[in-house]
Amino acid sequence: MGFAIEIVANTLTWVNWVFFCVLTLLCVSKIIAPIQFSYFIRVFEFDKYLGIYSRSNSPIFNKLNCCFFGIRQAIFSIFVVILCSHFKLISTSPKFFWMFFLFFTAYWGGRFLIERLLAFAFHSEKLFQKNLFLRISLRNLMAVILFISLCILAYTPHFKTSILYIITLLYCLLQMGILGVFIYTNRSLIKSHYLYFILYLCAFEIIPLLILIKVFIEG
Numbered sequence: 652m653g654f655a656i657e658i659v660a661n662t663l664t665w666v667n668w669v670f671f672c673v674l675t676l677l678c679v680s681k682i683i684a685p686i687q688f689s690y691f692i693r694v695f696e697f698d699k700y701l702g703i704y705s706r707s708n709s710p711i712f713n714k715l716n717c718c719f720f721g722i723r724q725a726i727f728s729i730f731v732v733i734l735c736s737h738f739k740l741i742s743t744s745p746k747f748f749w750m751f752f753l754f755f756t757a758y759w760g761g762r763f764l765i766e767r768l769l770a771f772a773f774h775s776e777k778l779f780q781k782n783l784f785l786r787i788s789l790r791n792l793m794a795v796i797l798f799i800s801l802c803i804l805a806y807t808p809h810f811k812t813s814i815l816y817i818i819t820l821l822y823c824l825l826q827m828g829i830l831g832v833f834i835y836t837n838r839s840l841i842k843s844h845y846l847y848f849i850l851y852l853c854a855f856e857i858i859p860l861l862i863l864i865k866v867f868i869e870g
Contacts, residue, residue: 665745665748666729666743666805669725669729669748670798670801670802670805672725673722673725673726673798676718676719676721676722677718677722677795679718680714680715680718680719680722683714683715683718684713684714684715684718687700687704687713687714687715688715690703690704691715691788691791692795697788697792700788701784701785701788704784704788705781705784705785705788711780711783711784711787715791716787716791719787719791719794720759722791722794722798723755723790723791723794724752724755724756724759725752726794726797726798726801727751727755727794727797728748728751728752728755729748729801730797730801730818730822731751732744732747732748732751733801733804733815734815734819735747737812737815763783766779766783767779778840782833782836782837785832785833785836786829786833789828789829789832790829793825793826793829796821796825797818797821797822797825800814800817800818800821801818804818
């Protein structure tokens with residue numbers, strides 16, 4: 652018990668509070684959407700979850716996804732802060748956490764509005780809703796995996812560098828997995844419109860990363 656208290660005390664206080672808020676939001680999401688949450692955490696039945704909740708008449712921004720929106724931004728932000736501070740690019744400060752948090756929030760909000768306008772312009776609202784729910788669900792699952800991994804990193808006194816590299820590799824694999832699932836799901840559409848898919852990747856996946864590097868690292 653004393654060893655656990657020492658680990659928590661040696662961890663940055665604001666990181667503990669972020670983890671506490673994330674855990675609280677997870678509990679809240681389970682309370683307000685118990686059935687959907689129970690399907691969501693069954694990783695090996697993820698297709699069943701998508702089949703039930705990705706229907707065209709189901710709201711994308713339901714109670715569970717609204718809670719996980721804050722969870723995702725917090726987890727991804729704290730991961731980027733820890734990773735960048737490890738390479739001495741920034742300091743491990745709550746200021747940078749909130750900067751990344753606001754950036755990710757603005758990015759996903761702006762991306763949603765642009766994609767919604769394009770879907771309306773090309774009369775593909777149903778396809779947009781289906782793909783958006785798929786991406787949101789996969790990133791929610793990714794956030795839970797990263798949260799567990801970051802807790803192991805924060806409260807394990809040894810091999811922190813090795814654990815951080817493993818988490819970084821895991822993050823890259825998960826991102827590639829999400830992209831792979833998206834491509835596989837829309838493979839027939841991409842095959843006939845591959846040029847638009849390349850433009851989509853550049854506009855929504857590559858350029859935001861370059862902006863992130865330019866503003867927060869080089870700046």
